[in-house]
Amino acid sequence: MDDRLHLGPPSYGGPPKYGTPPKADPIPLKGTIRQLRPSDLPRFRDHLLRLDAASRRDRFNGAASDAFVATYADRSFAEGTTVIGYVEGDEVLGAAELHERPEEAEPTAEIAFSVERSLQHRGIGGRLFARLVQQARGLGYTRLFVTTHADNRAMKALARRFDAALTFAEGETVGVIRLEPAGEDDFTLPAPRPLRSARAFL
Numbered sequence: 001m002d003d004r005l006h007l008g009p010p011s012y013g014g015p016p017k018y019g020t021p022p023k024a025d026p027i028p029l030k031g032t033i034r035q036l037r038p039s040d041l042p043r044f045r046d047h048l049l050r051l052d053a054a055s056r057r058d059r060f061n062g063a064a065s066d067a068f069v070a071t072y073a074d075r076s077f078a079e080g081t082t083v084i085g086y087v088e089g090d091e092v093l094g095a096a097e098l099h100e101r102p103e104e105a106e107p108t109a110e111i112a113f114s115v116e117r118s119l120q121h122r123g124i125g126g127r128l129f130a131r132l133v134q135q136a137r138g139l140g141y142t143r144l145f146v147t148t149h150a151d152n153r154a155m156k157a158l159a160r161r162f163d164a165a166l167t168f169a170e171g172e173t174v175g176v177i178r179l180e181p182a183g184e185d186d187f188t189l190p191a192p193r194p195l196r197s198a199r200a201f202l
Helices: 040-050 053-060 066-078 122-139 152-161
Strands: 032-035 081-089 091-100 110-114 141-151 165-169 172-178
Touching: 040 066, 053 066, 053 110, 066 110, 081 122, 091 122, 110 122, 122 141, 122 152
Parallel strands: 110 141
Antiparallel strands: 032 081, 081 091, 091 110, 141 172, 165 172
């Protein structure tokens, strides 16, 4: 995705003599939010490897080498981790992960998020979070954990939006989100569309 703006001559009579010129509107988002398929592993891996140093630290709660990140992506897919991605064209540019915690007595999963620097603060994290919570309820989880370092204010704000109870210990922030069981309406399928012709059966 090319995030550069290509602007023609200013339409407001030239730049102002004083102060900062008005900011251009951000380029509209053109991607989709969807669950990643097994064949999306290379795209997911490339997304994590493209994270800048600060975003990588936010995602992994500390420094992480390329080798660690690549191995982590491979292991996540091999273990059946649910990954929801923000996808533009042939690239995954944001991801939300749902990792089961089978050692917990209550159906529990740990969640994690990453959005590439050029698309941060555009609402993608919130959309990924909402979709992941919906997916978790459908899978029968009743509790979600989110762990981040104490300086990750964006992640803490996002967790609070979803009513996470946050605790702070040893430089980490741990959030717990309680989920209501999925209701019947969550599984209601849309009415089938009428077929345009008999060719639809072929």
